[in-house]
Amino acid sequence: MSKVTLAIGGMSCASCALSIEAEVKKIDGVLESSVNYATETAYFEISDDKLLDVIKSKVQSLGFSTSDELHTPTEKTSGENYLVKFYISIALSLLLFSLAMWPLMGWPNREVNWFIQLVLCLPIWAWIGLKFQKSLVRFFLTGKSNMNTLIGLGTTAAFVYSAIITVFNDASVSFGLTQKVYFEAVGFIISFVYLGNYFEERAKRKTKEALNSLFKLSSKKALVEIDSKFVEVDIDEVQKGSVLRVKPGEKFPVDGKILRGSSLIDESMITGEPVPLLKSSDDLVYSGTINGDSVIEYIATKVGKDTFLSQIIAFVEQAQGSRPKIQQFADRISSIFTPVVIAISVLTFICWFFLGPEPFWGNAISNMIAVLVIACPCALGLATPTAVVVATGRASLKGILIGGGEIIERSEKIDTIIFDKTGTITEGRPSVVEALFNNDEETTLMDIASIEQFSEHPLSNAIVKYSQDRKIPLSEPDSFEIVKGKGIIASIDEREYVIGNKLLLEESSIEFQQNLTPNEIGSYVFVACNGVHCATLVVGDKIKSTSKSVIDELKFLGIETWMITGDNEIVAEYVAKELGIEHFVANALPLEKSSYVESLQAKGKNVAMIGDGVNDAPALAKANVSMAMGTGADVAMNASDVTLVKGDLSKAIDFLKLSHGTMKIIKQNLFLSMVYNSLLIPIAAGVLVIFDGPMMPPVLASIAMGLSSISVVSNSLRIKTII
Structure with missing residues (x-):
């Protein structure tokens, strides 16, 4: 097996x-x-x-x-082909419509007019609409139908009937066929379906890009020790137990345990936290994470599909591979509607042939074709795509990118939202959130920043930026020594500084001052000058200004809020209390985040996940609806349904409002289109004749089809007023 x-x-x-x-x-x-x-x-x-x-x-x-x-890079050609075919088809269709109306002016004569229409319509039906005709053939061979089958049935019936009347006009008159052509209907139906296909293809391409982005995180080569030398080999050749070397700035190709060296390692793809971790002998490292400032040699403990990154890839792939519960309405009904329409058209033929007036063949065929043409779901095909086009266009102007109509449909039922912390409800970068000084603040900060500018540690960068924002000039230290994993010892203008964590100051026998005890939560940087504790800086992740109002509005809407983060318990609890988030989970690994999504879904919740990092990708892929911050990692955006372009969390509220309003309008559109089909099919079948009424004239068929489409499009345009 x-x-x-x-x-x-x-x-x-x-x-x-x-x-x-x-x-x-x-x-x-x-x-x-x-x-x-x-x-x-x-x-x-x-x-x-x-x-x-x-x-x-x-x-x-x-x-x-x-x-x-x-998992090859996704080409854009399919979507572009759909758009090109739409442009060609709609241009020809507008010409056909003009010709259909031209006889009212008396030129050219009817025969010439119809032949021109036949020539213009042929490439639409035979080339652009070929996939619909193939679907129709498959239906007759297998009995399997979909929306394309219905479109193929209607457009083929319309084209063939119109072509016969045009080419064999005298015979069609003697046969009693109704003298009306439907070339423009064929053009418009195929055109608008291709427009819908284009937007659908864009959504599909975005789904596949999530996996491609994850694959880009993995290494293709590795430096492996062979006969006491390190040789570059393909990643597939690395075996469990191999000794590997990773240079500064390179990715770890497989999971393993450090043998020699120590380095700051960027594990933000796992934890989501921007501050690198110092790792040394016997510490574990993971594929896809990035080595910092030193050479690391380590032994491979997991390779191939067993690595941490491979598990994330497999999970995202599985989550995206699961079929959504809700499919578009038009696709759901097409398997029933197609055979029903065929049955009605056959019944129409039988009734007119056996019960109708002469000419029996002419009236029977004409009315059967009328049913097939009028039943072709032009309005039904436009109902969802037009609303989606307007909604996604409006959203993009507001800084919200939506993957497709199905996402809008799913978002209507969201009752629980999970937030990542770093980069989502916080700024996502280290910054000084508190600064306490015992003496001259400006001089002390100038000395600290002048020293820190020679360190590449993220905490040092945050302190330097803090001083630059205050336009404090920097100088150069007289001496400078990095104490790995602890801090810096330096001197400047005969002032001796010890800057670092609590352990470094304790090792230097420096007594901590009570009045310099920090109040904020974050990474503490203690500063001593000439053996005296003189300052404390707290480097943390600021909460975004919009986060509190967003949480409050979600609670007002009755939506349950969660925060799941890879950060520690103290920080997570502090942020949750500040914002009034109802539930929080700390120290969560990527696959654990997705497990929480699944557990809430198992309780019947419809869950939206909002995140920005690689570590959020599995949870984003598993959620009913996923939203990624546009300022975050590409893989998070690709794994998500919605991207908030500028990382503005308030746009999540706008999206929820848009989804609710759009779904109302889509349902109205579907109702309008179904009413149109339900009312006009009997009229096309000739039911009015029973009551001494007329047969459906070609003008009425064209106007009815046009009005149904206009009503759907006009109703969809109301979406622009929602946000």
Whole structure:
């Protein structure tokens, strides 16, 4: 038994994924079949590796492509092709519409007009709309239908009928066919569906970029000790027990334990905290983290799929591979609506042929085609995409990037929000939050910053920036010594300074002054001048100015708030109390964050996660809705559904308001489009004739189709007033 993964190409909607799943599952020896439309990936569990070729053949026979290449950089060509095809189609459609109205002016004559329309419509139907026609063929071969099938059915019926009347006009008249063409309807239907496809493809591409960003964090090469020499090898050649060397600034390629050396290591991808950790002999290091200022030699303890980074990648992949519970309304009903429409059209033909007036064939065929054309879901196809286009466009102007309509749909039900701390509700960078001095503040701060400017430690950088913001001039120290992991000993203008943590001052036998005891929470930097404790600086992570108001508004809306952070218990408790956050968890690793998301979901909660770091990626991928700060890591933004461009937390409130308002309008659009179809299908079938009414004239069909689309678009434009 083995598990295989394939890339699937050519899927046009979620129904395609379901169809592939079902057909492959029928193959003997396939134990599990799962296809994800968003990531275009399929996962199969099979009893025999030989079945892989059988699976590929089955998928290809259904009209889709397969590939073994996964996680390659995502191309933009599919989305760009959709947009190009939309532009070509809409341009031709506008020409068709003009020609359809032109006979009112008396030129050109009807025959010439129709032939011009046929020529203009042919590339729309046969080239741009080819995938809809293929879907129609698959429906007749397999019985599987989706929205594309319905579009293919309506546009093909309209085009073929119109072409026959145009090319064989005399025969069609003698046969009794109604003299009306639907070329412009074919153009507009296909055009707007492609516009919707373009935005859907953009959302799919963003989903796949999350995994690509994670893969960029991993190393491709490693320096491994072979015969007492360090040789660069491919990462796949590193084995458990290998001794590796990592130079300053390089990433650790695999997990392991330090043998020689000590260095400050950036583990923000794990903890989310910006301050590097000092690690030395016997300390653990993880793949994807970044070595600081010294050479490290360590022994590999976990390689390949067992490394910490690989576990994060696998988790995000699994989370994105799970199928959303809610699919677009149009896709859900298409599998029912298509055969129903066909049944109604056949019934229309039978009724007119056996019960209608002469000419029996002409009236029966004409009205059957009218049903198929009028049932083609132009308004239904526009109902969601137009609202999504307006909503995402409006959101982007407000600094909110939304991945697609499904995200807006899911956001409507959010009742719990989890926040990361660092970079989300705090600034995400070390800064001086408290400064206490015993004597001349300006002189002491000038000396401290003049010394700290020669250290690359993040705490030193924060202190230097604090002095620069106050425009305090800097000089150079006379002597300077870094005490690794503790601080700095230096002299400047005959003043001897000891600057560092509590341990360094204790080792220097310096007595701490009570009045310099800090009040704020953060990393403490104690300063002694000539053997006397003279200052205390607290370097911490400031809470954003908008965080408190956002939490208060969420509580007013009845949304439960959580904070889950990799920071320590003291800092987490302090921030939670300051902001009034109801629940908090400290010291949380990336996969633990996702576990908390799952536990809340198991209790029936609809969870949104807001974060900004690599360590947030698994939780972002697992949440019902994920929001990333635009100032954070690329992988967090790629793993999220929504990006708050400038890291403004108040935009999360705007997004929730937008999602609620947009969903109301989408539901109204769907109601309008369904009413349109429900009312006009019977009229197209000729029900008014029973009451001595008219057959549906071509003008009415065009106007009705246009008005239905206009009503949907106009209603969608109201979204601009929500935020």
